[in-house]
Amino acid sequence: MAEVDVSFPLFHQQPREGWQTVTDERLFDHPHLSVDRVEALTPHRREQPVPWLVAKRKAAVAIAPVTASGEFVLIPQERIPVGQECLEFPAGQIDGPVADVTCDLVIETAMRELLEETGYALAPGGTLEPLGWFLPSQGFTDEHVYLFKAEPVCVVSRPSPDSSEHISPVRLVSSGELRRMIAAHEITTALTLALYARMAAKGSI
Amino acid sequence: MAEVDVSFPLFHQQPREGWQTVTDERLFDHPHLSVDRVEALTPHRREQPVPWLVAKRKAAVAIAPVTASGEFVLIPQERIPVGQECLEFPAGQIDGPVADVTCDLVIETAMRELLEETGYALAPGGTLEPLGWFLPSQGFTDEHVYLFKAEPVCVVSRPSPDSSEHISPVRLVSSGELRRMIAAHEITTALTLALYARMAAKGSI
Numbered sequence: 408m409a410e411v412d413v414s415f416p417l418f419h420q421q422p423r424e425g426w427q428t429v430t431d432e433r434l435f436d437h438p439h440l441s442v443d444r445v446e447a448l449t450p451h452r453r454e455q456p457v458p459w460l461v462a463k464r465k466a467a468v469a470i471a472p473v474t475a476s477g478e479f480v481l482i483p484q485e486r487i488p489v490g491q492e493c494l495e496f497p498a499g500q501i502d503g504p505v506a507d508v509t510c511d512l513v514i515e516t517a518m519r520e521l522l523e524e525t526g527y528a529l530a531p532g533g534t535l536e537p538l539g540w541f542l543p544s545q546g547f548t549d550e551h552v553y554l555f556k557a558e559p560v561c562v563v564s565r566p567s568p569d570s571s572e573h574i575s576p577v578r579l580v581s582s583g584e585l586r587r588m589i590a591a592h593e594i595t596t597a598l599t600l601a602l603y604a605r606m607a608a609k610g611s612i
Numbered sequence: 613m614a615e616v617d618v619s620f621p622l623f624h625q626q627p628r629e630g631w632q633t634v635t636d637e638r639l640f641d642h643p644h645l646s647v648d649r650v651e652a653l654t655p656h657r658r659e660q661p662v663p664w665l666v667a668k669r670k671a672a673v674a675i676a677p678v679t680a681s682g683e684f685v686l687i688p689q690e691r692i693p694v695g696q697e698c699l700e701f702p703a704g705q706i707d708g709p710v711a712d713v714t715c716d717l718v719i720e721t722a723m724r725e726l727l728e729e730t731g732y733a734l735a736p737g738g739t740l741e742p743l744g745w746f747l748p749s750q751g752f753t754d755e756h757v758y759l760f761k762a763e764p765v766c767v768v769s770r771p772s773p774d775s776s777e778h779i780s781p782v783r784l785v786s787s788g789e790l791r792r793m794i795a796a797h798e799i800t801t802a803l804t805l806a807l808y809a810r811m812a813a814k815g816s817i
Contacts, residue, residue: 426695435640435647439665440752442640442647449690450697451778459692459776460644462667464752485654486750487664490631492655493750539797541805543749545691545698547645547669550749571664573656589813592744597802600746604805607812608794 411518411529414510415537418466418551425450440464464550466505468517469498469598471538471606472527473558479585480525480560481599483575494578494588495596497524498552505549513553523567525577527560534558538609541601554602556611582612616723616734619715620742623671623756630655645669669755671710673722674703674803676743676811677732678763683784685730685765686804690778699783699793700801702729703757710754718758728772730782732765739763743814746806759807761816787817 427448435442441463446456472480485492499520501508514535522528529535538554568574580588588594589603606612632653640647646668651661677685690697704725706713719740727733734740743759773779785793793799794808811817 421696423695428695434642437639437647437665440647440667442642442645445692447692447695449692449778451690451780457692457776460642461693462645462753464749485656486747487650487652487654487662488666488752488754489747489750489756490628490633490652490754491626493747495750498751540800541802542691542694542698542800543802544669544753544755545694545700545801546703547693548667548749548753549693549695550752551694571662573654575656586813589809590815592810595745595747596750597746597748597806600809601802601805604794604809604812605797607809608791610795 411514411535413514413535413537417508417510418540419505419508429456460547462548464548465500466508467498467500467550467552468513468520469496469552469554469602470517470521471496471556471602472521472525472560473556474579475530475559475561478579478581480527481578481580482524483578485573493596494594495599496602497521498598517555521557522564524574526562526564526566528563529557530559530561533560538602538605543597552598554605556606616719616740618719618740618742622713622715623745624710624713634661665752667753669753670705671713672703672705672755672757673718673725674701674757674759674807675722675726676701676761676807677726677730677765678761679784680735680764680766683786684790685732686783686785687729688780688783698801699799700804701807702726703803722760726762726765727769729779731767731769731771733768734762735764735766738765743807743810748802757803759810761811
């Protein structure tokens with residue numbers, strides 16, 4: 408597997424001038440999802456703290472893997488919360504508290520999820536290009552997802568997803584086919600659309 | 613305000629062959645966010661129900677408004693869960709249970725959120741183009757967001773957002789500037805990136 412050494416801005420290290428959490432009460436606690444009632448002061452609301460319900464989640468990564476022949480690697484994954492199989496780029500959560508996340512940990516998670524979910528890995532001499540992060544649902548959760556393009560990738564093993572997941576064999580699609588599927592509303596997951604948006608805006612797809 | 617009469621597939625009316633919720637226990641209940649422990653059978657897991665924690669949310673809409681001169685209307689909105697101001701397209705939740713959502717209700721909500729958050733409305737003779745839906749975080753929530761492009765829009769009033777929100781004056785950006793901001797990772801919200809991805813894939817931006 409290729410060695411990767413890149414750095415990029417971390418979500419939790421952004422400047423937060425004018426933002427202050429005044430109270431934070433845990434209403435529901437679970438390893439996969441907690442719910443807090445917070446009260447916060449914001450740059451435009453300095454007098455009276457604003458109450459809000461926040462679903463706390465670990466940070467995550469999502470990777471757009473591209474083969475040497477320019478095909479994208481997608482996985483069909485059964486997703487219980489939405490009751491359907493989604494065709495999406497590989498992704499996964501970053502273990503540990505958000506405050507402890509480092510660039511190395513993000514990259515390590517990205518490489519592991521790529522391998523586990525697809526059986527592909529970054530080829531020697533390949534590039535893991537950071538594409539920033541995105542916010543899945545900023546109105547109710549602190550979840551943020553780091554984005555990468557991995558190119559080229561090659562098959563190194565069979566996929567070995569978590570036992571709680573069901574992932575069908577990968578699908579390799581050309582850039583044109585990916586575009587057609589997005590235009591036809593067949594690709595519906597935010598992480599896949601966010602990766603496509605960043606790559607399209609950069610002119611790299 | 614323009615009359616709009618379009619129809620489009622609804623999320624909750626998709627075929628669900630092979631999917632069956634066996635148990636659904638509410639662990640946390642709140643008008644803005646509930647958490648259920650579900651057990652489900654899926655097309656690939658027919659024997660043993662799969663347990664999963666699901667954050668239940670109302671459906672939502674997001675709108676890419678375009679002026680007659682081709683500029684996109686974006687709003688800077690303070691978002692408590694992520695502790696920052698996000699530059700995003702107007703969006704909002706659809707009132708009522710997901711099972712009761714109709715095309716008319718989705719459109720009505722889209723037009724209302726556009727007007728309340730930006731002060732813009734679809735111009736007479738304008739088009740509200742359905743761009744499907746997207747799934748913000750299919751691993752933990754059933755939330756789904758209907759997407760539209762509204763063109764052309766014109767100013768009809770001052771914005772009047774909910775008292776719980778803080779939205780700064782709208783920003784009008786060209787297609788090229790929107791693209792630059794996405795490539796530079798300045799636009800981070802899934803709803804804005806998903807709208808951009810659909811429009812870019814269709815070649816309409």
